[in-house]
Amino acid sequence: MRTHGTVRTADGTEVAYQLDGTGPPLLLLAGQANNHHWWDAVRADLLAYQTLSLDWRGTGDSEDGPADFTTRTLAADVVALLDQLGIETLDVYGTSMGGRVAQWLAVDHPDRVRRLVLGCTTPGGPRAVERSQDVRRRLAVADPAAVREAVAELMYTPGWRATHPGPYATLGDPAISPVSARRHLRASARHDANDVLARIAAPTLVLHGTDDEFAPVVNARLIADGIPDATLRLFEGARHAYFEECRPEASPVVLEFLAAG
Template sequence: MPQPLIIDGTRLHFRTDGDPAHPCLVLCNSLGTDLSMWGAQADALASSLFVVRVDTRGHGQSGTGDAPFGIDRLGRDVIALLDHLQVERAAVCGVSMGGLVGQWLGIHHPQRLTKLVLANTAARIGSAEGWQARAALVRSEGMDAVADGAAARWFTPAFIEREAATVARMVDRLRAQNALGYAACCEALAQADLRAGVAAITVPTLVIAGEHDPVTTVDDGRWLQQQIAGASLAAVAASHISNVEQPQQFTALLHAFLLQ
């Protein structure tokens, strides 16, 4: 395992799987999750790719650092991680907030990317007022205030019933998140609006949308696909965290796109 990465005194936790000589794939988690959300994809792809999973700043075992910060800080963390691993170029796949990080990288650092996968995301997610209210809520009441309703935002009712243990494990991890780190990322999302920039993305891009996603809809995914020249769109029968709800379909899409 490579040495830990410290950025301006803040620890960025990550995990690598596979051979560093293989093409690199960086996986960026969604708000309130950690790098464990990518277990199925890492297991399936590590034989062909050098898979790098990162706990986004403020999540999992990564530090929060100075707040407030924006999506640009989260994107620069990925660039610092690539430098740390001595990876010149990598594919990046992100879900939701991680997809916004991917968009920022595609706009500002296309020379570091080979391909881009934007899953269950949009160029603008929610409203500034909504994110600021959520940040204030967890700062005052802690993570229970958002964890109790998370399953319904993340997964379809059928998946919640069928995979109760998986859902419970992810909700427990959300409940254990650092409230200040979560709030700081909510405040970053409040300011994140990439609608004016995504048309500049030239990296080969796959957009993945969840057919039952109430947060970032298929229409949001279609808008991204229409803005990014040459991008393709795939819909999966899932809600917001589609790589967990439909791991085989999601991984097959990644495999076909990244290794073709």
């Protein structure tokens, strides 16, 4: 049974969270400008765990907060949540911006992360490979419907969309304010954990689609090379939402990795 609640962060922002199921705790961290529904398609695969998710600042049932934030701020929000729930250690699965937040969680709070899964994300900083100018132009048009279509194309392959027409829960929180959307974009763009990846002590699995244009696949290799003994698994032909489109392959890989510890 799913339960809901809120936590007050260090600057007083109220952040909503969701707990689902029983078993060892597994934290699920969603992508930029998205809420916990990002995980709707795969949460049922993780029933062996008590899954914990949250709505990022400015999404879902969470407050906007008073100012700009960083991926490190969001990691601190997660720690405030873990403290409130009395969770000392758990497994962490972070994707896209959630993967950036998970990097800081593992760096700054190594005692809280048992095993770490980083999906479709980047280390940030000067070595990271950014999305192309073509992708940026497709996302910068004024028509919201055109932007959502562009995001859908970046998330899923045409063949998969033909048999899975949606709606999709990964295209951004439709109720996010323009101010919060810009804050999310800045937080992701300014992320830079490249020089501290070697400090991540948790066993780490890195997952990525080979045809990801949102976060080019070379970033997965940078992360895997930067974290001691990390394991890299690529999904051929997949785009940014590999975890949903390649669910029959990806979810078992995650479960096997988490069970190995």
